[in-house]
Amino acid sequence: MEDRISEEDEYEELADDQKVAIGKWFLLNAPPGQVSQVAKDVREVLMDERLYDQAAKEAFPEYNVKNMISLEMPDGSGQVLLTEFGQLDRSRYLDPRTASVAVVDHVKQVCTEVRPADDEDLPSAYVEGFRFSVDAALMKYVDDAFQGGECSVYCTKGKDVEKSGGEFELTVVICNSSYSPKNFRGGCWQSVWRVLINEELRTATLQGTISVNAHYFEEGNVQLESSRKFNDTVTLQDGKDAGTTIVHVIEHLESVYLSSLEEQYSNLSDRTFKELRRKLPVTRTLFQWDKALQLSLTREITREFSNKR
Amino acid sequence: MEAAMDLMRRMPPSLSQQALDSLLALLPAHSSQLLSRSDQPLQVAWDEEFDKDYLLCDYNRDGDSYRSPWSSKYKPELEDGVQPSAELRKLEQEANEVFSIYRDQYYEGGISSVYVWEPEDGKGFAACVLIKKDGSDAGDGRRGLLQEGSWDAIHVIEVKEDEDHQFGHYCLTSTVMLALTTANQSSGPFSLSGSITRQMESDLSIENGHLCNIGRLVEEMESKLRNGLDQVYFGKTKEVVFTLREPLGVMSATSHVGQSLQRMIVNDLGRSR
Known part of the structure; x- marks a missing residue:
């Protein structure tokens, strides 16, 4: 049989920018934790160092932020999460917890330097009080529920509000990813909660998105992707810690999400999978192969018979 | 080539078509190897003469044309396209009839095609059984549970008879994509x-x-693959999620919370002694 690609296509080389775009596409779609292996493969299939460097330079910053990777800060003050909410420019990311700015090398995925943040990048003392209280409660929750997970709380609107009565937005980010080639598995959990705090109304309005990805690849390749959005409003009471109240809502909604996932999985075996293929035939017994041949012959004869009439 | 296959394995299955297209564009010299080593969802064609759908694969292809298992004609038309021998064609016709019934009973819809051919070494014969089902609400789904739902099964069977023609040696390789x-x-x-x-x-x-x-083997294999996906693979992805975020409130000896609680209790016990 001839080859599907005709001769003239075979020698048509892609333009350099098309090759870079392909390399970038593979890097951006690398599963959590597997970007370095994918990079190795991309370098080999591109067969051109210069083009690979170009693809890596374009893909890594986007990949790192999309996957919210965390990097060890060289001054020993902990991990910095790379997210769009803390991004100051292409290579500088704010770590609100330590009020510092991390300078990163995207392609190497390392943090090269830590500097104190400029005042203009930090919220007012008043907003920081709220941010700190949410962060403290969040760290406790993440420590309990996400083994090895990272979290951060950013002020994303109204950071200059100075006194009671104003409105500002905090963005809570939780990210936990794992990759274990030995066990043929990997996955990533990301949740982003935008919390609009209105001091006058004493309310916090939450808008959250949880997205989850899981990959299992022992003698096969199966992947789960799921996400869910939530909205909720909570009253902030006098004398009660705002951070605890807000994080409690997040914890509750994330547990709700997990139960709905559990339900989806249990429906899968009993009902959903039936839409693709049943466990047993409609007859509820194994297929009668010896009789089927007879049956198909009968069908054929009947058909021929009715055609003749 | 190995790097390309590694990329195919690592990319999300939902993007495998795009990944393959990119690699084909990048490595045109390896196109036939790439195509034969990576499975893609089955394409469908229409046999006007029999008013029936059929499935496309490398085994019913000659050049750019594909042979229908119903009329045995190629589309686009091909005058001297490869045809199975009369004996194998008879088996092919019977197999298509029987597997249609099998498919109806297990899949409640879908499309199936069986192709039979003589292998290059001339010994015995080979067959492939293809089944495709769109279980979505818009397709052949009966219960309205799926927005998207595709199942593609590819079974390739090589058959060799012993000298006395008493026994057959069957070698089956099956892939399910969903x-x-x-x-x-x-x-x-x-x-x-x-x-x-x-x-x-x-x-x-x-x-x-x-x-x-062949029928019994394919049936056994399909049940095995279906159970494997259902019980093992889906279950593992769930395990991954529930390790990333533990179901709080459900304490177990192995959970993070359970363990730290255990440590606290052990410490307390130690202190009170």
Whole structure:
């Protein structure tokens, strides 16, 4: 049989920018934790160092932020999460917890330097009080529920509000990813909660998105992707810690999400999978192969018979 | 080439078509190897003469044309296209009839095609059984549970008879590819996609004919693959999620919370002594 690609296509080389775009596409779609292996493969299939460097330079910053990777800060003050909410420019990311700015090398995925943040990048003392209280409660929750997970709380609107009565937005980010080639598995959990705090109304309005990805690849390749959005409003009471109240809502909604996932999985075996293929035939017994041949012959004869009439 | 295959394995199954297209564009010299080593969802064609759908694969292809198992004609038309021998064609016709009934009973819809050919070494024969089902609400889904739902099964069987023509040696390689997204709007999108491949060999008496044996093997293999996906692969992805975020409130000796609680209790006990 001839080859599907005709001769003239075979020698048509892609333009350099098309090759870079392909390399970038593979890097951006690398599963959590597997970007370095994918990079190795991309370098080999591109067969051109210069083009690979170009693809890596374009893909890594986007990949790192999309996957919210965390990097060890060289001054020993902990991990910095790379997210769009803390991004100051292409290579500088704010770590609100330590009020510092991390300078990163995207392609190497390392943090090269830590500097104190400029005042203009930090919220007012008043907003920081709220941010700190949410962060403290969040760290406790993440420590309990996400083994090895990272979290951060950013002020994303109204950071200059100075006194009671104003409105500002905090963005809570939780990210936990794992990759274990030995066990043929990997996955990533990301949740982003935008919390609009209105001091006058004493309310916090939450808008959250949880997205989850899981990959299992022992003698096969199966992947789960799921996400869910939530909205909720909570009253902030006098004398009660705002951070605890807000994080409690997040914890509750994330547990709700997990139960709905559990339900989806249990429906899968009993009902959903039936839409693709049943466990047993409609007859509820194994297929009668010896009789089927007879049956198909009968069908054929009947058909021929009715055609003749 | 190995790097390219590694990329195919690592990319999300839902993007495998795009990954393959990119690699084909990048490595045109390896196109036939790439195509034969990576499984893609089956394409469908229409046999006007029999008013029936059929499935396309490398085994019913000659040049750019594909042979229908119903009329045995190529589309686009091909005058001197490869045809199976009269004997194999008879087996092919019977197999297509029987597997249509099998498919109806297990799949409640879908499309199936069986192709039979003589292998290059001229010994015995080979067959492939293809089944495709669109289980979505818009397709052949009966229960309205899936927004997207595709199942593609590819079974390739090599058959060799012993000298006395008493037994057949059957070697089966099967791949199932699936992609599903549930239609439950309130809980957000939930998608599973993937593929698995398994092999099976068996020596069977040909007393009841090859078709019976091939049928039983394919049926057993499909049940195995379906169970594997359902019980093992889907279950593992769930395990991954529940390790990333533990179901709080459900304490177990192995959970993080359970362990730290255990430590606290042990410490307390130590102190009170």
